[in-house]
Amino acid sequence: MRKSNLIKGMTLLSAVSFVTIFLLYRVGKFDHYFSSTSLQTSTNGGAMSSNYIDTIPKIDSTQKIMLSSSKSIIIIDQKRYRFIDTLKTKKTRVLYFDPTKTKPTEVIMSSSKSGKIFSPIESPAIYVPVYIDSITYDTLLRKFKKRQ
Amino acid sequence: MNFLKLLLATGASLLFLALVFIPMEKVFPAKPNQKILRKYWILDLCYFLGQYLLWSGVVLWVLNHFSFWLDNIVSKDFRGSIQKQPIWLQAIEVLFFSDFLIYWGHRLQHKVDFLWRFHKVHHSAEHLDWLAAHREHPIDSIYTIGIINLPAFIMGFQLEALTAIIAFRGVWAIYIHSNVRLPIGPLRILIGSPELHHWHHDIERDAGNYANISPLMDKFFGTYTCPPVEPENFGIKEEFPKNYAGQMLKPMLPDSVWRKFKLKKRN
Numbered sequence: 239m240r241k242s243n244l245i246k247g248m249t250l251l252s253a254v255s256f257v258t259i260f261l262l263y264r265v266g267k268f269d270h271y272f273s274s275t276s277l278q279t280s281t282n283g284g285a286m287s288s289n290y291i292d293t294i295p296k297i298d299s300t301q302k303i304m305l306s307s308s309k310s311i312i313i314i315d316q317k318r319y320r321f322i323d324t325l326k327t328k329k330t331r332v333l334y335f336d337p338t339k340t341k342p343t344e345v346i347m348s349s350s351k352s353g354k355i356f357s358p359i360e361s362p363a364i365y366v367p368v369y370i371d372s373i374t375y376d377t378l379l380r381k382f383k384k385r386q
Numbered sequence: 387m388n389f390l391k392l393l394l395a396t397g398a399s400l401l402f403l404a405l406v407f408i409p410m411e412k413v414f415p416a417k418p419n420q421k422i423l424r425k426y427w428i429l430d431l432c433y434f435l436g437q438y439l440l441w442s443g444v445v446l447w448v449l450n451h452f453s454f455w456l457d458n459i460v461s462k463d464f465r466g467s468i469q470k471q472p473i474w475l476q477a478i479e480v481l482f483f484s485d486f487l488i489y490w491g492h493r494l495q496h497k498v499d500f501l502w503r504f505h506k507v508h509h510s511a512e513h514l515d516w517l518a519a520h521r522e523h524p525i526d527s528i529y530t531i532g533i534i535n536l537p538a539f540i541m542g543f544q545l546e547a548l549t550a551i552i553a554f555r556g557v558w559a560i561y562i563h564s565n566v567r568l569p570i571g572p573l574r575i576l577i578g579s580p581e582l583h584h585w586h587h588d589i590e591r592d593a594g595n596y597a598n599i600s601p602l603m604d605k606f607f608g609t610y611t612c613p614p615v616e617p618e619n620f621g622i623k624e625e626f627p628k629n630y631a632g633q634m635l636k637p638m639l640p641d642s643v644w645r646k647f648k649l650k651k652r653n
Contacts, residue, residue, distance in 0.1 A: 353556015
């Protein structure tokens with residue numbers, strides 16, 4: 239009887255622990271420890287810092303607004319954004335997300351039957367998660383260098 | 387997307403669910419004689435793999451396009467006024483309306499023959515467990531997930547704010563299908579439980595308990611049922627294929643075409 243209760247308690251405890259760890263993982267509490275994983279689903283719909291390979295933290299000045307915003311996106315849909323040319327050139331543009339429009343998302347309420355547990359993050363074309371050179375990555379700095 | 391990564395994510399999900407649910411089903415079984423590797427477990431594994439490796443991507447693609455289409459219909463003023471509300475109020479509204487809509491959407495699936503064609507794939511499972519939860523036709527997934535997310539799409543609510551709740555609901559949706567009987571007392575009225583959902587899978591097509599997770603809608607609309615024992619038989623009374631390809635195809639084809647196809651196969 240005592241042994242049976244112990245097994246029941248242990249089973250319940252392990253199930254609750256697994257689910258709790260999973261929930262913490264999904265909300266991004268373990269991002270720091272999973273720097274090389276590709277299983278993380280972003281909690282804000284965008285690429286996560288854990289996907290950046292370059293050790294020097296860097297953000298493209300022209301995309302800073304979007305990356306730091308909760309309205310960041312995964313997929314570019316031309317019709318949904320207005321482009322502002324920051325350097326009065328055709329190539330440098332800043333994307334602003336229209337807050338009244340729904341953004342494409344991987345966070346979706348699952349069906350009443352089952353929920354998806356892990357899904358690999360898609361490499362969004364807009365973010366280019368592999369950075370080779372911190373300086374050349376930044377559009378403004380790159381353009382500045384080019385002019386010099 | 388790298389297929390290897392997708393495969394890895396699928397394997398990790400399968401391992402996680404097995405680690406959580408197999409011990410639970412062994413220690414707290416609803417049907418003690420049901421084995422882990424019971425009849426048709428391979429069929430349900432095919433559904434699991436199909437969902438992770440193929441259909442969930444298709445469903446997400448369709449629903450993203452549906453939400454873009456809605457963007458052109460819903461007025462900016464309406465969304466603006468919704469988004470002026472505190473985030474917690476928006477979250478409550480989204481959860482309430484999605485529960486309300488899916489309750490009626492689910493009831494319709496059991497009443498309307500066209501919807502039942504696809505939904506009966508899920509009900510064809512004669513053994514309920516965590517793996518059987520994944521038995522779902524992709525058209526049924528689009529319908530169900532579309533309805534659940536409709537309030538968020540209309541309101542322009544970013545579901546990322548509810549990541550933890552959504553992840554919990556996903557795991558709980560699998561749990562209520564599992565072969566577990568673990569009474570949680572009055573809490574089951576709020577978040578549902580296997581003993582309630584197992585009765586929804588009773589062999590009778592209109593057995594009740596249609597609510598998504600919380601049975602409050604069933605209580606309110608008079609479809610709540612919770613006998614103290616497990617249902618004797620799960621599944622459906624109709625004749626239905628017992629293999630993956632058959633279950634995928636039959637709902638899509640007119641009955642006459644399906645009969646001809648079967649006859650040809652027999653000959």
